[in-house]
Amino acid sequence: MFELSTDVGNLKELREGDFSAYDAIYLGDFSCPEYPNNFSSHAELLEAGLQHVHARGQKAYLRLYAVPGNDDLAWVGDVIDTALQLPFDALEVHNLGVLRMLRERGCTAPIHLGVFGNLYTHETAKVLKDFGVTRVYPNPELSLDEVRYIAEHADVEVLVPVHGKIPLVISETCFILEHSEDGAEGACGDGSCSYQCTQDHWLKRGRGDGSRADWSLKDTGRMTLSGKDLCMVEHGGRLADMGLKHFYVHNKGEAPGYAAAVGRIYRDALTRAFAGEAAPDFTPALDALAGLAREGLCNGYYFEGAGQRYIGRS
Amino acid sequence: MVMMMAPGGTLEMAKTVLDEGADAVYVGVVGWSRRGAQDELNDDEIRHTIDYALARGKEVRVVVNTLPSSTELPMFVERVERYAGWGAQGFMISDLGAMRLVKERLPHVNVHTSVGCGITNYEDVRFLRELGADYVVLPYRLSVEEIRQIKGAGKVGIEVFLFKTPSGGKICPGKCNMSSYFSFRRWLDTEGKDHFFGSASRGGDCLRVCQTEWNFNVDDIDYRMPMTIKTNPALWLEELPDYLAAGVDCLKVPGRDRSAVLVRDIVRVYRRAVDAILETDRPDLSVFATELEILRGRWMTERNKRDNRLLRQAIDESARVSAAAAAVTQ
Numbered sequence: 001m002f003e004l005s006t007d008v009g010n011l012k013e014l015r016e017g018d019f020s021a022y023d024a025i026y027l028g029d030f031s032c033p034e035y036p037n038n039f040s041s042h043a044e045l046l047e048a049g050l051q052h053v054h055a056r057g058q059k060a061y062l063r064l065y066a067v068p069g070n071d072d073l074a075w076v077g078d079v080i081d082t083a084l085q086l087p088f089d090a091l092e093v094h095n096l097g098v099l100r101m102l103r104e105r106g107c108t109a110p111i112h113l114g115v116f117g118n119l120y121t122h123e124t125a126k127v128l129k130d131f132g133v134t135r136v137y138p139n140p141e142l143s144l145d146e147v148r149y150i151a152e153h154a155d156v157e158v159l160v161p162v163h164g165k166i167p168l169v170i171s172e173t174c175f176i177l178e179h180s181e182d183g184a185e186g187a188c189g190d191g192s193c194s195y196q197c198t199q200d201h202w203l204k205r206g207r208g209d210g211s212r213a214d215w216s217l218k219d220t221g222r223m224t225l226s227g228k229d230l231c232m233v234e235h236g237g238r239l240a241d242m243g244l245k246h247f248y249v250h251n252k253g254e255a256p257g258y259a260a261a262v263g264r265i266y267r268d269a270l271t272r273a274f275a276g277e278a279a280p281d282f283t284p285a286l287d288a289l290a291g292l293a294r295e296g297l298c299n300g301y302y303f304e305g306a307g308q309r310y311i312g313r314s
Numbered sequence: 315m316v317m318m319m320a321p322g323g324t325l326e327m328a329k330t331v332l333d334e335g336a337d338a339v340y341v342g343v344v345g346w347s348r349r350g351a352q353d354e355l356n357d358d359e360i361r362h363t364i365d366y367a368l369a370r371g372k373e374v375r376v377v378v379n380t381l382p383s384s385t386e387l388p389m390f391v392e393r394v395e396r397y398a399g400w401g402a403q404g405f406m407i408s409d410l411g412a413m414r415l416v417k418e419r420l421p422h423v424n425v426h427t428s429v430g431c432g433i434t435n436y437e438d439v440r441f442l443r444e445l446g447a448d449y450v451v452l453p454y455r456l457s458v459e460e461i462r463q464i465k466g467a468g469k470v471g472i473e474v475f476l477f478k479t480p481s482g483g484k485i486c487p488g489k490c491n492m493s494s495y496f497s498f499r500r501w502l503d504t505e506g507k508d509h510f511f512g513s514a515s516r517g518g519d520c521l522r523v524c525q526t527e528w529n530f531n532v533d534d535i536d537y538r539m540p541m542t543i544k545t546n547p548a549l550w551l552e553e554l555p556d557y558l559a560a561g562v563d564c565l566k567v568p569g570r571d572r573s574a575v576l577v578r579d580i581v582r583v584y585r586r587a588v589d590a591i592l593e594t595d596r597p598d599l600s601v602f603a604t605e606l607e608i609l610r611g612r613w614m615t616e617r618n619k620r621d622n623r624l625l626r627q628a629i630d631e632s633a634r635v636s637a638a639a640a641a642v643t644q
């Protein structure tokens with residue numbers, strides 16, 4: 001009927017969390033190879049992660065590092081070599097070079113293009129299909145109509161994020177370490193990371209009059225996310241009518257329990273929507289989701305406006 | 315022979331840089347390049363630029379590097395065919411699908427991949443070359459060694475900007491949607507092209523939201539004074555001989571959105587510098603140091619003015635939308 005997926009960075013989070021609301025798990029943090037025991041950069045942990053997910057009847061997709069420099073290609077290649085020996089249901093790439101490496105290595109597993117793959121048109125999706133890409137994550141700036149157009153005209157699966165903070169920009173180094181109190185002590189990339197990203201870091205536009213900032217962003221170190229949580233819980237019927245089937249909840253940077261709570265709400269809402277049930281009163285769901293979203297909810301770019309706007313159903 | 319390419323943000327600037335010694339000029343098409351309309355050219359101006367360049371044995375590159383909508387691609391192809399027909403020898407493109415369409419229809423034109431392709435390594439470059447790229451533009455932050463590795467990875471023209479940022483930090487341009495997250499308005503022109511106001515990637519001009527003052531706080535505690543969240547690139551010169559030795563084929567003077575006078579002066583200095591490097595094995599670039607320092611200062615001043623103007627637009631647009639939303643919910 002539909003697939004609901006989310007992301008989990010490492011084995012500890014995978015074991016301790018409740019991801020039973022999801023059909024599939026994207027394993028790894030594609031933004032930071034130094035994130036503790038990140039599946040994306042620890043070939044030796046892949047098998048255990050995969051087994052954990054498969055044992056629960058879920059699909060396991062492996063996320064590969066999104067922005068490798070020349071010097072990273074060797075270790076990314078090692079992760080790929082290990083992954084290709086394992087029955088992953090798909091590998092996710094954000095980088096054209098990594099996509100090419102997969103082809104060179106004869107990858108037969110499905111390949112998903114991730115959010116930083118800069119996918120805007122169906123013609124680009126067609127190019128990528130020739131490289132083995134079966135699913136694309138259209139750039140968050142696209143409207144729902146543009147997303148649907150790609151799905152229909154490139155004959156490719158599209159991943160539609162329905163909830164969570166939107167990845168807005170990725171970095172090659174860690175913004176948190178670069179601006180932490182310890183200064184350069186834990187310089188990014190030198191192996192001395194102090195994992196300050198386990199605390200919540202926010203960017204708020206300063207206001208001279210001291211009033212509440214009107215712009216906010218969340219920073220996870222090597223990625224900056226929307227301050228608000230994308231929320232499409234009211235629009236499940238519309239997504240179903242559009243023929244979209246692959247939905248995703250962003251979990252990176254969230255507290256334990258977030259993915260479980262959000263997943264339950266969406267599992268219920270989407271199941272009803274796909275069964276053709278009349279739209280229920282969304283107030284309780286919205287209240288619960290708003291309670292998890294410190295800076296409020298937004299609809300992203302789906303309805304053709306600035307990403308931080310929220311538009312209700314009516 | 316290295317090609318020096320300079321910006322034509324206006325028709326006047328386009329002619330000026332060609333007169334001052336640029337080998338090629340690059341011009342953006344209204345609605346189709348990653349700059350606002352004031353720094354792009356209409357079709358008459360593009361045709362005029364092409365005629366002007368061809369009459370002087372020089373080249374024109376047309377910048378069509380927005381990431382468009384799928385439904386805009388037929389319009390895109392029509393445009394590219396038109397400019398190629400007028401004599402433009404190359405195009406700067408970000409969208410992979412658009413790139414392939416151009417190469418299928420016009421195999422003889424030069425395709426330059428744009429910063430929108432977000433290259434980070436030599437495998438990216440191989441991918442793009444196999445797709446038909448003739449030149450790849452590298453990000454502002456690569457070292458000479460990285461460029462050498464990329465050049466060694468395959469036969470493709472290497473293009474670098476004559477300004478750079480320290481490595482690290484947010485990947486800009488190429489992987490950032492912060493501007494449109496806060497301020498974004500879609501509107502169609504009379505030809506049906508969406509101008510995507512506020513989108514850095516889609517051509518509506520980045521509104522430079524990273525350059526406002528941000529408080530960075532941890533668990534709600536502010537530790538630092540407000541700051542901007544991305545460093546800006548600066549003009550460079552000292553490493554130019556190394557870059558050329560590493561195999562750079564095309565040097566790109568930035569500045570479509572700067573004044574024609576500033577761009578003219580930058581082109582003058584770089585023309586002399588490049589000629590000096592090409593003429594001798596041991597060029598003395600120290601003679602340019604003072605001029606370069608002054609140009610850096612002028613560059614920064616103009617950039618700050620531009621950033622303030624764009625940021626003002628971002629704040630106004632975002633406030634307008636919030637006020638409209640508040641009015642609806644009341």
Ligand code: SF4
Nearest residue numbers: 486490514520523524
């Ligand atoms: S200038 Fe700033 S806001 Fe604009 S694309 Fe770059 S990092 Fe993003």
